[in-house]
Amino acid sequence: MADLIERMRGLRSRWPGTDGVAVFNRVYLAVTEEIRLRIDAGEFPDRRTAVTLDVLFARRYLTAVDRAESGGRPPACWRPLFQYRRHPGVRSIQFALAGINAHIGHDLALAVVDSCAALACEPADLEGEFDRVGEILTLMEERVREDLMPGPDALEIADPLTHLLGSWSLDRARDGAWSAARLLWNVRGLPDLAEEFTGGLDRAVGLVGRCLLTPRA
Template sequence: MTTRAREVNDVDDVVARMRALDAALPPRDGVAVFNRVYLTVTEELRHRIATRAFADPAGAAELGTRFAARYLAAVTAGPRDAPACWRPLLQLRHHRGVRPLQFALAGINAHVGHDLALAVVDAARALDREPPSLERDFDRVGELLTAIEERVREELMPGPDLLDVADPLTHLAGAWSLERARDAAWAGARVLWSLRGLPEMYEEFTEKLDTGVGLIGRFLLTPLDR
């Protein structure tokens, strides 16, 4: 299922909307947990674009904006209308048996596993370029996501005094890899680009990608508290 975002103008607009979500949502809400993570990423992305840390600031800004637009569309659409990859988080966002780390990883999984591949294609079309021209900045954005994910794991994992309770969480979190998700997103973008002239196959591949990522999200949100 394809969800269209209300038009997002630029990275500044993205930051403003994420801050508005942060102010509106209860702190323990699963979407709020992920939104705080993503807001940190986007603020750092904006800083790096402004300081010309990217080889192609315009391309990085376009990719970052298109990427965020898909997230904003999903979380404002509601569980029934959102892509399948986002439904587990939207449906279980208030479940007391799901830990904050699980919410954060489920959001990263949906956004990187599904939205990132589509955002590369969106950006390439908007810039009238081929996806390989965005690969360098794609990798730089990926490095930023990896740094944030490491910090999230450190901040949201329970301390040593709770290791017995945390064992299932440690196993679950260790089974998912952002690096593999990023690699799959780039491969998915290349496949989608090759299928852009074949609408039926493009939609079929997008749907299968969406449902597969959604299944992983459902596992990541397995309630662990007794």
């Protein structure tokens, strides 16, 4: 985890603060540092499982960054964030939630499957750590909304952005990720079906991300 944190800190120093990917990176760095502190404090009974899940989860974000930075195509779930990262009509809160959507909606399910394969266990064996990480993510999302949401003078109740951001739920995304992970694990012996489902999940999460990044007029 120390290597992952250093990598994210390095990205933070490279990108301007207004960059959309940098906004998400700051949020995710804070989450990862918080999880590491709690693991070190013994709040996760199964340290090995918690570290494995967190590391494999974070690597999927960093792989998307590497692909984009090298001129390749990141997964569809991440493309809207990289495409709109410098759009002046998109607010920081939108960038943050679009990144969280990509990482939770797509990457988390695959990270659970990766972790089960690495640890030779079933998804049910990871459920406790999955839920503990989810509780931290929920707290961080609340903090993101408090810190990045425009104030009442800048954002009226009737503003479309209020409706847009209120329509996305981290809890629903987590529930969907858990269901997707269980399904993918159960069809792991059917690679064509697993690939088809993973591709559809990737595209669907990308569509949600594109909606979250709708520029304000």
